[in-house]
Amino acid sequence: MSFSEQKDLVDRQRYDVAALGKAITNAESGQRGYLLTGHTLFLDTMEQGRVETHRLLARLDKRIAKADEIRPELERVKQLVHQKFDAIDKSIQVQMRAGSYASHLTLSKDKGRELMKLINDRLSEMDGKLEHLRGDYEQEIRQRVIEAVIGAVLLCMLIIGVLLFSYRSTTDLLEQMLKTQAVTEQLSHQVDHDLLTGLPNRRSVDEHLETVFQRSRHVSKPFAIFFMDLDGFKHVNDEYGHEIGDALLVEVSSMFQKVLRQTDFLARQGGDEFVLVVGSYLHRMELVQLAQRLIKLFSRPVIVRTMALNIGVSIGIAEYPRHGKQVKQLLHAADKAMYVSKKNGKNSFSFDGE
C-alpha cells in the first residue's frame, strides 16, 4: 500500500472513531431519555445508537486489520462498550420491572457515565495515535515528493546536458565538416585554377575545350580558340622585377575579362600565354571584333603600381571545324597563328592559315 493510500485509510479510521463516539453517545441519550421520561420512543434512539456502534466497531475491526497500530485501544473500547451496553440494558430492565416511572432511583445507580468517560478516553487515545500516524505518512509523502522533484530536476539537467553536449558535438562536427569541405573546395579550385591570376589553368582549358567540342560537334555549330601571348612581357620582368611582372599578369587578366562575354572562357595557359575559348558565335566578324577589342586594350600603357608599362598581345585564332576537327589540332592551329601574328610585327591577330 502506498503512503498516500495509508494516509487515506488513517483518515477513514479517524472518521469511524469520531462516529463511534457519537453512536455510543446516541445510545446513551436514548437510555437517559427513557429513564427520565418513560417514553418508549427513546428506546428506538437507544437501539439505533447500539446498532450503529456495532456496525462501526466491526468496520474499525476490519480496517485496523490492515493497520494494526490502534488494536489494543480498540479491543479495550470493545470491552468497555460491552460493559456500557450491559449497564444500559440492566438500567432499562430495572425501570421496566419497576413498572412505573422511577428515574431518580435508576439514574443515581447508573454507572454509564463512568464507562462513557473511559470509552471517550480510549477513543481520544485512538484518535491521537491515528493523528500521529497520519503526520508520519504525510511526512513520508512530502519526502517522496521532494525526492521526485529533485529526481526530475536532475533528470532535466541530465537531458539538457546531453542535448547541449550533442548540440556542441554536432556543431563541432558540422564546423569540422564545413572546414574540410572548404579545404577540399580550395584544393580542388587550386587544381583547376592558376594561383596568381585566379583564372582557370591549362588543365581546365583541356577539360573545357573537350566539353565545348562535344557540344559543337553535336549541334554542328562553330567555336573558336584564341591563343594569346603578351608582347614585351620579358622586358617588364627584366626591367622592374618579377613582382611587377606578376602584378601585370593579374592586371591583364582582369582587363581581358572586362571585354569578354559571359559565355567566353578565359584561362592562363602558362607564363604570359592565355587561351580564350569563344563557345558560340554566328559570324566570323564577331571574332574579328573581339580580337580588335583585346588588342585595343594595349593601345595605352598598362598602369601597375603607378608604373606605365608598354606591352601588347599577339593573338592566333583557330575555328572549329574550319581549322581542325580535333581539340589538339585546333589548339596547335591557334598557337601557330599566334606566331604568325608575332612575326607580322606583334600586337595583332591572325586566323590560322590566313
Ligand SMILES: Nc1nc2c(ncn2[C@@H]2O[C@H](COP(=O)(O)OP(=O)(O)OP(=O)(O)O)[C@@H](O)[C@H]2O)c(=O)[nH]1
Ligand atoms: N613575372 C612572371 N614572369 C613569368 C611568369 N611565367 C613566366 N614568366 C616569364 O615570362 C617571360 C615570357 O617570355 P616571352 O614570352 O619570351 O617574353 P616576351 O617579352 O613577351 O617575348 P615575346 O613573346 O617574343 O614578345 C619569361 O621571361 C618568363 O620567365 C610568371 O608567373 N611571373
